[in-house]
Amino acid sequence: MDRAKSTLEQWRIIQAVVDYGGYAQAAEKLNKSQSSLNHAVAKLQFQLGVQLLEVKGRKAYLTECGEVLLRRSRHITQSVNELELLANNLETGWEPTLTIAREIIYPMDDLVDVLSQFYPLSRGTRITIIDTVLTGTSELIIDEAVDIAICGGPPPKGHLAEPLVDINFNLVCHPEHPLAQFEVIEDDQTLAQHLQIVIKDTALGPNTDLGWLKAEQRWTVTNFHEAVVILKKGMGFCWIPEDIVHSLIEGGQLKKLNLKGSSKRKATLSMVIPNRDKQGPASELIESLIKTHHQIDSI
Template sequence: MFRAKSTLEQWRILQAVVDHGGYAQAATALNKSQSSLNHAVAKLQHQLGVELLEVRGRKAYLTPRGEVLLRRSRYITQSVMELEQLAGNLERGWEPSLTIAREIIYPMDKLITAINAFLPNGRGTRVSVIDSVLNGTHELVEENKVDIALCGGNPPKGHLAQPLCVVELILVCHPSNPLAAELKIQDDKFLAQHLQIVIRDTAAKTNKDIGWLKAEQRWTVSNFHEAKAILCSGSGFCWLPKELVEKELASGDLVRLYLTGSESRKIPINLVVPSRDDQGPAGEALELLILAQHGISCQRQ
């Protein structure tokens, strides 16, 4: 029977020495003595028969072999951490709370219907909905801050996604806006001369906004409802979800603009579960109810 020569703790110590740039810094970060870290790494090298680190001056550097082994060790320690998290989730059972990231173009009525269907059997689970935009939704997924994400556009890299629907954005303005007199806008340079309303990206690490961004005059707001209120006051133009402005278009409070080559924009919406291993029965139940809103049935074992 195979018996490991090394321990996870030894590999974690080696990772810390490399990540923090030396034994002294790693000892501070791990709240351990420097001598215990030296001993652990020395023992690991002896057990494996491979030199992992070499010290030059006051800093420890990986050897070529150490670099290969350290890279593989990260996968192992990460897997063990995820395994322990999974065991904890199974022990806890039904989740006390769930957080959903909703790209703001996703139809809110469908999400409300799914949450209402979840409520009778929800066992008191609290549900929080975070309205997010563009990379903000992806950021919440990548940082594992939500249980379910309704993402617009391409799903975050490395995550599986279930397509749900497609949202159509159309170009609109107030009837008093000079743009409304144009039967068809032939050149986007003409649009650039007018005030544009755009939606702010909610990501902390990016500075992109939703919409065509060539207009010299631009007002940035947090959501489509604020954008619609500005448009109805007579100012600016904006790309808005078609479903959101159907009443205003029918009443004549807003008018649709037609841009040659880009009369509308269609954005796919995908459902993403950031970590299946972390998903509990409550999250699974709510996910299935959201899928059902789009006629998607999914059998789970």
Template sequence: MPYRPKTTVEQWRILQAVVDAGGYAQAAALLNKSQSSLNHAVSKLQNMLGIELLEVKGRKAFLTQAGEVMLRRSRMVTQQVEDLERLADTIDKGWEPEIRIAVELAYPKQYLYQALQAFYPESRGSRVQIIDAVLTGTQEIIHEKRADLVITGSVPKGYLGEPLYVTRFIPVVGKQHALAQATQLELTELSQQLQIVIRDTAQKPQEQGGWLKSEQRWTVDNFYEAIEILQLGLGFCWLPDFTVQAGLADGSLQVLNFSSGSEKLAPLSLLSPYEEQLGPGSKLLRQLLLSVHQKETKDIPCKINSLSN
């Protein structure tokens, strides 16, 4: 006889919510369900499996050793079900009504806008939502599959990305800053200076990249807010080359001069969190974006030749 499951996907989703939220009461508020219904669902799940998954200590629920193993596997199952439902939705609707593209702030959007300009006549009325993301915020979007396309500075394990662009991060200050005219600086000298940093957009940000050794830091939402502060003569910041061109040209910003190289390179890639369920509109926009960069790469020799003449 064919195997008949003892448990339901909904029961596993409830277990995941209880663990992720840290307790039954918190999960009930998150799922808009009664706490008693969640208790009943998890209790029935444990009874059907014949093993204890959770133990309650005080007001918090903790996974047992067996629960940790089962929860890990259950996330894979619920994700597969979600992917199947998305695939069915894509097949049913055909051309998607909305396309979400998450973009790391370190990426120059001029290339995306060129792709969107070519996409518009073919878009069939699809709405396009552009989501700005920074650092681990971009990773969260990928793992939670909150966008159709993502331009990211780090491709997580299990995903494949198409290389797009390499951004150079340059350390700069305003022309009024005490370090503006200094030469042969050491990186250690910056530890006592005010550093301007860009806010990580993750719900649970993790400081795992960049130079963050200053005793005093001010955090802003984007590079252009950072530039406005720098131009007042306050602080220093590593900024993408394309954001500081105007400031360097008019002299309001100055590059910090170090005894050893201080530029940082950030390779950016394009990926889709759920490749198999990607709709035709998203596929077209992806191809157009890749084409923009392919054209840019072909034009580089011409630019070099024109500079050398």
């Protein structure tokens, strides 16, 4: 195998000379002598047989060839930096990847707010977010297939949960749907005569139906945004989180239904750490940020 003609250190030096506007400035930033930087760049150009920099006055400028090579060198040095960081993370127990299960009724805005705080401290940890529904969330917790889970309803047996937030649901349909003509829907039988839009449970194994599912006519979709598309076409009714449909109700695109004795429903979302013994520092940091976001005191 042929040996490389250049070193990472040489490319880092030339990057510094360009980024800081000259040899003197780069020498100060790198805490090296200006002559050592001049020597390193001159040697690199000699080894490659290509002029990378030309000095005009007191400032160094890239040649056309220098621009192409410097751009490529940044990818290489960045990759090496990430590799070294990953090695350090593995040595200290910092997780290189994390998977979060998010019950789809948990507002994505809240999770993004948390992860935006985590990102500058993440040390390159890659995050995977899995949208889950009902017993699908519990299944992932039981299988320890995720690092953090935000679930609706009680956690699986043997797992502790930290309550985070209550999510209110509205019963809605299109303003011209037959159900919209009722000021108050007196009983379940009236609903049962119409098409219900429901969200598919993401569990892989057998699951039990949760929620009001008495309608004989039922369409199942994978998320609430698909359900809203159907509702806006004048088809069916659905229980949907208030934060998703509030503006649509205010804008007259959907109608909130009043069901006697159950005009509004609520679900409590909780955070579960499937395996505390295996939890690493990155997961602990996200857990702490989620608690802070929801104004929960950490013990």
